[in-house]
Amino acid sequence: MKRVLLILALLFAAFILLPSPVGSGGAAQAEDLVSGISQDIIQITSSYTGTNIVVFGAIERSQSAQGRDIVVVVRGPDEPMTVRRRDRVAGIWVNRDAAQFEGLPAYYYLASTEPVARIAPREALARYGIGLQSLQPTAVGSHHDPEPFRQAAIRYHRRVGLYAESPGSIDFLSESLFRTRVPVPAGVTRGQYNVEVYLFRDGEVVSAQSTPLFVDATGLERRLFNMAHDAPLSYGLACVFMAILLGWISSVLFRRPG
C-alpha cells in the first residue's frame, strides 16, 4: 500500500510540475494513459486466502470527464475446460452432453467507470475482449450448440468468484488520477496474468496499456506441488510413510497412560 501511495504521489507531482498542454490550446493532442499495478507478483503461500491488487493510472493531457471512460481488465491464463450437462436418467442425474472449450481464461475481472454496454458498441468491446459476454472461446469436438455450455462456464466462474464485472468501481482521485482495487481470490491458477487499462473517449479506445502480473506459489507449497507432479512415486511413498509413522507414534503415546 505504501508503494502505491508513493507512486501515486510521484505521478501527481509530475503533473503539477509539467506545463499542461490542455491549458495552452493543445486540444488537438490526444489524451494518453499511464498505468501501473501495486505488485507485479502474487505469491501463494500456505496462508494465502486471496488478496487485492491496486491498479492505478493517470491520464496525460486530460480533457473533460464528459464522454471519457476507463476500463480495467485483469485476465488470467487460458485454460482448456470441459462443461457437462446433467440429465435425468432413470431417476438419477447423470452427466450426458459435454462441450470442450479452449481460450477461456482461468480468471477474468473487469472494473469500469460505467457498465461496459454503455461505454462502447458491442463490436468494439468484442475486438478488445472487454466484458464477460465478449469471451468467445472455441468449442472443440461438440456436436450441439455450444452457447448454453459457454454461458454455464461463465456462470460457474462468476459463482466461485473467478469472473466478475464491477462497473462503477474506478475511483478518481483527481481530474486525471484514478485507481481501482482488484480482488484476487484464493482459487486462482498459477501463471501469467495481464492487466489491461483502456481509455475510451466517446466509445473509441484512444489509449491502452498492458502490464503483466505473475501468480506463483512459493516456498513449501511450490515444492510440494512440483514434487506431486515431477516425482509422484516418492511423493506417494512420503504420504504413506507419514501416515504409518503418525499411526505408530500415536499408539506408543497413548499406550503408556492407558
Next chain:
Amino acid sequence: MEIYLPVAEMSVNWLIVIALGTLVGFLSGMFGVGGGFLMTPLLVFTGIPSTVAVATTLSHVTASSMSGALAQWRKRAIDFTMAGVMLGGGIVGTLFGVWLFALMRRQGQMDLIVSLTYVIMLGSIGVIMLRESLASLRAYRSGVTVSSRPVNRGWIQALPFKMRFRQSRLYISVIPPIAIGFVVGALSAIMGIGGGFIIVPAMIYLLRMPTNVVMGTSLLQIIAITAITTVLQATSNYAVDIVLAGLLVSGGVVGAQLGVRAGAKLRGEQLRLLLAVLVLAVGAGLAWQLVVRPADVYSLSEGAP
C-alpha cells in the same frame, strides 16, 4: 486459520479439517473400522474435489488402522499367510480400480460412479448390519443365545488350490481370499476406503476364520491396500494432497485412540446397531443427492476430457 492445499489448489480452514479427522478417527476407533466411507463424503461436502478426497482419505485410513494393527500384533493375532494371499488379489484389484477411476474421470462419470458405489455398498451393508444387530439385541433381552447363521461352505470346500493357514487353523482354497482381496482393492481405489466393513464379514462368514485373528489380519490387509492405492493414486492421478493428508491423519490418530476407549464401554450389539444407523444415514444422504435436481445442471471441469 486458513491453510493452502497445494494439490487441491484451494484453501481450507485447518481447524475444521483436523476436527473432521478427529471425529472420523473417534468413530473408527469406537467401531473398529477405517472410517474411509465417512471421510470421503464429508470431505466432498466441505468442497474438496472428489478425486482429491478419495485419494487423500486413504492416508487417513492407513494411519488409523496402524495403531489398531500394532495392538493386534502384540497379541500375535495376525495371520500373515492369509494377509499375504489376500494381498495378491488386492494388488490386482487396486490396479484395476485405479485404471477404472482414471477412465471414469475422463468420461466425466467419476462422481456418479463414486456415489452409486457408495449408495449400493452402504445401503446393503447397513441393512444387513441393522437386521443382525437388532436380532442379537432382541435375543440378548429374551435370554436366548443365537449362533450365527450357518453358511453353506460346500462350494468353497470344493475349490482347488488348497493351502494351509496355520494361524487361522484353516485348510482352504486360495481362490476365495484372492477374490475378496481383488474386490476390496478395486473398491479401495474407487471409494477411498480400506474396506474393513467388507473384509471382516467376509472373513467371518465366508472363510470361517476364528474371530480372534480376524481383526488383526484385516487391519494389516487394510494398511497394505491403502498404502498401495495411495502410491498408485499419486503416480497415475496426481490426486493425493499431502497437506490435507497430514491434517486428517493428525486429527485421526488422536481421535482413534479416544474412540477405542469410548467403544470399550459399549456392548458389541449396541455398537453394531449404531454403526448400522450411521452407515445407512450416509448412504441415504448420498442417494438423495443423486435424485434431487442439482442447483445447476451444468458442471465444469478443468482440462480436456
